[in-house]
Amino acid sequence: MHLALFIIFAVLCVTGALNLLLQRHPINSALSLIVVMSSLAVLYLLLGAEFLAAAQVIVYSGAIMVLFTFVIMLLNAGKEERTHGSKLAYVAGFPGAAALLGLLAFIFISRRGEFGQARLGDYVATTGDLSRVLFRDLLLPFEVTSVLILIAILGAVALARKEH
Amino acid sequence: MVPIAYYLVLSAILFSIGVAAFLIKRNIITVFMSIELMLNAVNLAFIAFSRQWSQITGQLQVNGQIFVFFVMVVAAAEAAVGLAIIIAIFRARNTLNVDQVDLMKL
Amino acid sequence: MNSDLHLWLIPLVPFAGFLVNGLVGRKLPKALVTTIALVASLVPALQVAAIVTKFGSLTLPYLENHGAWIAAGSFHADFAFQLDQLTLVMLCIVTGVGFLIHVYSVGYMAEEQGYWRFFAYMNLFLFFMLTLVLAENFLLMFVGWEGVGLASYLLIGFYYTRVSAAKAGMKAFVVNRIGDFGFLIAMFLLVAHFGSLSFSEVFSQIGAHPEWQSGFLTAIALFLVLGATGKSAQIPLYVWLPDAMEGPTPVSALIHAATMVTAGVYMVARTHVIFDRSPLALAVVATIGVATAFFAATIGILQTDIKRVLAYSTISQLGYMFLGCGVAAYSAGIFHLVTHAFFKALLFLAAGSVIHSLSGEQDMRAMGGLRKKIPITFWTMTAAVLAISGIPPFAGFVSKDEILYQAFLSPNGGKIFWAVGLLTAGLTAFYMFRLWYMTFFGERREPLASHEEDLAPVHARSDTKLVLEADPHAHPVHESPWVMLGPLVILAILSVIGGFMGWPEALGGSNWFGRFLEPVVAAAHPTSAGGGNNSLELILALTSVAVAAIGWLFAHILYYAKPGLPARMAENLRVVYTLVKNKYWVDEIYGALIVAPVLFIARWLLGVLIDRVVIDGGTLTAGYTAQGFGALIARIQSGNIRSYAGWLALFAAALLAISYFGWTTHFYLQ
Numbered sequence: 001m002h003l004a005l006f007i008i009f010a011v012l013c014v015t016g017a018l019n020l021l022l023q024r025h026p027i028n029s030a031l032s033l034i035v036v037m038s039s040l041a042v043l044y045l046l047l048g049a050e051f052l053a054a055a056q057v058i059v060y061s062g063a064i065m066v067l068f069t070f071v072i073m074l075l076n077a078g079k080e081e082r083t084h085g086s087k088l089a090y091v092a093g094f095p096g097a098a099a100l101l102g103l104l105a106f107i108f109i110s111r112r113g114e115f116g117q118a119r120l121g122d123y124v125a126t127t128g129d130l131s132r133v134l135f136r137d138l139l140l141p142f143e144v145t146s147v148l149i150l151i152a153i154l155g156a157v158a159l160a161r162k163e164h
Numbered sequence: 165m166v167p168i169a170y171y172l173v174l175s176a177i178l179f180s181i182g183v184a185a186f187l188i189k190r191n192i193i194t195v196f197m198s199i200e201l202m203l204n205a206v207n208l209a210f211i212a213f214s215r216q217w218s219q220i221t222g223q224l225q226v227n228g229q230i231f232v233f234f235v236m237v238v239a240a241a242e243a244a245v246g247l248a249i250i251i252a253i254f255r256a257r258n259t260l261n262v263d264q265v266d267l268m269k270l
Numbered sequence: 271m272n273s274d275l276h277l278w279l280i281p282l283v284p285f286a287g288f289l290v291n292g293l294v295g296r297k298l299p300k301a302l303v304t305t306i307a308l309v310a311s312l313v314p315a316l317q318v319a320a321i322v323t324k325f326g327s328l329t330l331p332y333l334e335n336h337g338a339w340i341a342a343g344s345f346h347a348d349f350a351f352q353l354d355q356l357t358l359v360m361l362c363i364v365t366g367v368g369f370l371i372h373v374y375s376v377g378y379m380a381e382e383q384g385y386w387r388f389f390a391y392m393n394l395f396l397f398f399m400l401t402l403v404l405a406e407n408f409l410l411m412f413v414g415w416e417g418v419g420l421a422s423y424l425l426i427g428f429y430y431t432r433v434s435a436a437k438a439g440m441k442a443f444v445v446n447r448i449g450d451f452g453f454l455i456a457m458f459l460l461v462a463h464f465g466s467l468s469f470s471e472v473f474s475q476i477g478a479h480p481e482w483q484s485g486f487l488t489a490i491a492l493f494l495v496l497g498a499t500g501k502s503a504q505i506p507l508y509v510w511l512p513d514a515m516e517g518p519t520p521v522s523a524l525i526h527a528a529t530m531v532t533a534g535v536y537m538v539a540r541t542h543v544i545f546d547r548s549p550l551a552l553a554v555v556a557t558i559g560v561a562t563a564f565f566a567a568t569i570g571i572l573q574t575d576i577k578r579v580l581a582y583s584t585i586s587q588l589g590y591m592f593l594g595c596g597v598a599a600y601s602a603g604i605f606h607l608v609t610h611a612f613f614k615a616l617l618f619l620a621a622g623s624v625i626h627s628l629s630g631e632q633d634m635r636a637m638g639g640l641r642k643k644i645p646i647t648f649w650t651m652t653a654a655v656l657a658i659s660g661i662p663p664f665a666g667f668v669s670k671d672e673i674l675y676q677a678f679l680s681p682n683g684g685k686i687f688w689a690v691g692l693l694t695a696g697l698t699a700f701y702m703f704r705l706w707y708m709t710f711f712g713e714r715r716e717p718l719a720s721h722e723e724d725l726a727p728v729h730a731r732s733d734t735k736l737v738l739e740a741d742p743h744a745h746p747v748h749e750s751p752w753v754m755l756g757p758l759v760i761l762a763i764l765s766v767i768g769g770f771m772g773w774p775e776a777l778g779g780s781n782w783f784g785r786f787l788e789p790v791v792a793a794a795h796p797t798s799a800g801g802g803n804n805s806l807e808l809i810l811a812l813t814s815v816a817v818a819a820i821g822w823l824f825a826h827i828l829y830y831a832k833p834g835l836p837a838r839m840a841e842n843l844r845v846v847y848t849l850v851k852n853k854y855w856v857d858e859i860y861g862a863l864i865v866a867p868v869l870f871i872a873r874w875l876l877g878v879l880i881d882r883v884v885i886d887g888g889t890l891t892a893g894y895t896a897q898g899f900g901a902l903i904a905r906i907q908s909g910n911i912r913s914y915a916g917w918l919a920l921f922a923a924a925l926l927a928i929s930y931f932g933w934t935t936h937f938y939l940q
Contacts, residue, residue: 006166010174017181017201026193033197036178040204047171047215049229052207052236059236064200064243071247072193075254089912093187096919101180103926105173112169115212116219119165123218125226130233133226145237152241159248163255183919187912195911266909 002120006046012039026077030068037061048124171212178205192250192260196243203239207232275321277334277351277404280361283313284396291393295386304376307389311372311396315365321358330354330789331470333406340409347467350406356790359604360403360536363611367528368396370757374619375520377753378626388428388518395421399529403536408457408467411537415453415501418530419446425525426517438513445510449500449534456493459486473543483547491544491551494537495558502534502588504562509857511585515577519622522577527584527614532607535591539600542791546598553682556596560677560690563589565854567697571704572851576621576634579705583658584614586698590673593687599676600791601784605772606669608783612768613657613666616761620651623750623758624709634705639714643747646755648710650762655706657765659699660818662811668769670695671811672784675774678810688810695814699821707829774807 016036020029037060044053108115134142182202189195214228250260257265287310295303331354340347372392379388398421402414419442427439457467463486464472476482498504503511503526514526525531538545538555545551563586570582587610594603625632627644641648657664660671674695678688749755773779828836840847849855906917 002166006170010170013174014177014181017178017185020194020197020201021181021185021188026191026197029189029194029197033201036201037204040208043171043174043208044211046166047211049211049214049232052211052229052232055233055236056207059240060200060204064240067243067247068193068197071250075193075251075260077191077193077260089187089916091916092920093912093916094184096916096921096923097180097183097187099923100183100919100926101176103923103930104176104179107930108169108172108176112167115168115172115216117165118168118171118212118215118219123215123224125214125224125229129224129226130229133230134233138230141234145234149237149241152245156244156248159245160251183915186915187919190912262911265911268909 002046006043009039009042009046012036013043024079026072027069030065030072033068034061034065037065046120047118048120048122050124051127051130168212168216172209175205175209175212178202178208190262192253192262192265193247195262196246196250200239200243203235207235210235275324275328275332275334275353276317277332277353278336278349280314280317280365280404281397281400284310284393284400286310287393288390288397291386292390295390298386300385303386303389307393308369308372308376310393311365311369314396314400315369318358318361318365321353322362325358328353333470335406344465345461347407347409349410350468351404351410352406352469353404354790355787356536356539356604357403359608359787361400363532363608364396364399364403364529367611367615367761368399368524370760371520371524371528371615371619374523374622374754374757375518377751378520378622379518382518384428388425391421391424391428392520392524395425395525395530399533402533406469408460408469408472411540412450412453412457415497415533415537416450418525418533419443419450419501422446422514422521422525422530425521426514428517428521432516435516438510438516442510442514445507446500449497449507452493452496452500456490456497459490459493463490469540476543476547484550487544488548488550491541491548492554494541494544495551495555498534498537498555498592499558500534501537502531502592503585504534504558504589504592505565508562508566508585509860512578512581512853515575515581519577519618519625522580523615523618523622526581527618528611531584531588532591532611535588535595535603535607538592538595539604539791542595542598542600545595549682552596552598554596556593556677556680556687559589559592559594559596560687560694561589562586563593563694564690564697565589567694567701568850569853571697571701572847573701574635575632576624576637576705576709577618577632579634579701580614580617580621583617583698583702586694587614587658589694590670590691593677593691594673597673597677597680597684597687599673601772601787602669602672602676604787604791605783606666606673608771609657609665609669609765609768612761613654613664613765616650616654616758616765617658619754619758619761620647620654623647623754624651626750626754627747634708636715637709638712639710640747641710644749646749647758650755650758651710652706653762653765655702657768659702659822660695660814661699661822662815663766663769665765665768667811667815668772668774671807671814672772672774674814675807675810678806692814692817696817696821699818700825703822703825704829707825711830712833775804 013036016032016039019032020036023029023032037056041053041056041061044056179202182198182205185198185201186195189198210228210232214225214231217228218225253265254260259265287306290306291298291303295306298306331352334351334353336349336351338346338348372389375388375392379385382388395418398414398417400414402411402418405411405414423439423443426442427436429435460467460472464475466472476487500507511526511531515522517525545555566582566585566589570579570586573579573582587606591603591606591610594600594606624637624640624644624647627640627647628637631637653664657666660667662668674688674691677684677691680687770779772781772783774781828839852858906913
């Protein structure tokens, strides 16, 4: 049964990703990305990462993608034009991406015995477990991250401000 | 009972699609979104590995998930700043086409 | 035990003078330049004089070694100087006559722009010539050899704004180079056979092997002869000397009369040990010498430029010196070198004085009647003319006669050498007195309206200091200042009494000079064996005096008594006249046979084909290739984000593959 769950949401992910690729209007791509992220949240749950599943929905789908949508609206992004910028992107990029995929797939599949199986319910990481590590061992990176966010806010404001 | 390798393969697929989208799309915002897709794929891989590690050592290992946490934070910050930059570029160039933003000078 | 003579100081003081005058002379006041130059040439003269006084107490040869120059395996060449009788003779000539000419130049070059440059070059010349003479090995001598060639080039082309002067300088240098090539080959052969270039080593090795005759020694000697013909202007490399008259007259006096051109003769005398073992080489030397002497004399009788006559005369007299050496009478050749230095330098300097007093006129056809107007110049020049013509008891008579006597005694055709030499002596007297009459006697002739009729490249005015056009009355004819006349007088005295040094026994003297040089140049040479006696020498001497007198008589008739005669003779002997007047067209022949092909090869074959096509083409191609590649690779930096992403994806995949599969193709598969 878990396998069925996995397969459904995995297919949803891949479909959303392909849709992002194939759609012309950025808003459609954004909405597909939201689908991907939400499906990923489910997959995280299947792997036992409760907190992260929630965070994924709240932060990624809820904040970041909304931000994207706002910007698309603000800039009035329309359908994509067809311009030819780089032949290389097609010539070298596609084979590159394909090679990447092939390689990774090959590695993972050839060693799948080492990875084992995941069963829902085992090794669930609660919020408490995460916070124990986060606020004790990794306190400094945590605080630094908050500074990072502060800087990001300042930077975003400064960059996006209208010049008078 | 899902083999963890499947998660990893899924992550690889999502990553490759992200790369392909990055290469194909001409709208800056869409390119940015493909970057987010790639980041998410990588997050999935981290969590899968953290699960695998837990299974190997027999104890709960959360370091992979901590990593994902930080990735999310940084991705958020990066998304904010990146979109601000896109707005600034739009104001200067009046275009969202990646191919037309090929000079360093604005 | 030898006291320390500091031989190294002798060449170095003039070199210091060259450095000072050459580097800062332009900014110094003229008096300072003069002082430096004169001091730089006087100090060596004084040092040589001091050596002369000490000479008796020295053990000879005196050697001074200043350290190794080249030390390569078993071969080494040192900065080594030597002093023996031959060196001392040459030193006296170079420093003594050199100093006198420096003094003369102070007056002659007084109004030149390049005054400091002139003296710098003259001092440089002294440095190199003294090195040549003092050298103890072939390599150091070659340094001096080349160096005097360089100084000669610089001084011939002193008036560098004149094309003819520049060309003459180049011609001198290039022709000398051909001779130098011979010298170089000789040096290579010496190293190959003897493993050393030091005189003492080579000569002692030869001395230790009396069975070495001819063969490779002939080869070495012949190449040395090639070098000597270049430097001493003998056939076939004499063509540079007449053109070298483009230089200022003191230069002609010092370099092309007294010292540089005698380097070849000195070299033959110095290396006589080699020549003594090769009768063939000696015969070649003698033949070249006597042929050149005669040939040059025939050309000299028809030249109209006063300096040209003297140039051909120099070539001719050098031929005599070569003849002397060629019959193994080295001391006779050197003696003639000494006396020639006196009277030839005097002739040139006096000619310079004449030119100076005529405000630049050099064509003898525009001279005449100067006897009363420039008396001192006249009398000193007369002394020189008498000396060169071989009138006793002047210096030239003794030395020339000695050579002719030794030639007569020499086996293998000595009589022919003597006969040709005798004829040449007659011609010498003829053209020298011709010069004398045309310059000083008769009525002053007008300068020629057009000077182009004289095809000699030396213009009527080779001295740029007075650029007056043919107007001899602009500056009245005046005697030269005493700074110029002083050296003339001294040299005249030497030309008169110089002969007594080597007065032969046959005529009552003791031949001090010959005996002085004997330890150096005497050797077990089969030629010039005895067979002569005093009465033979007396007869031959009288014969040469008679021939000289006949030459004088002809000159007197043609150029004093019956001035219209030469023109009529020229008409009658038109073909011969034209041939000789054009110097047998040797320059033109060389130009067509040698210079033109070489230029063609250089310009077209090497210049265009190899230089432009191959080398330029090659380098340009390399350049363009690099540029092309660069342009290709620069396309990566397009600014296009997507292409960057493409590269990134590609290489990320590659990296991943490499890190997974390892650097080799060893697969970590389970």
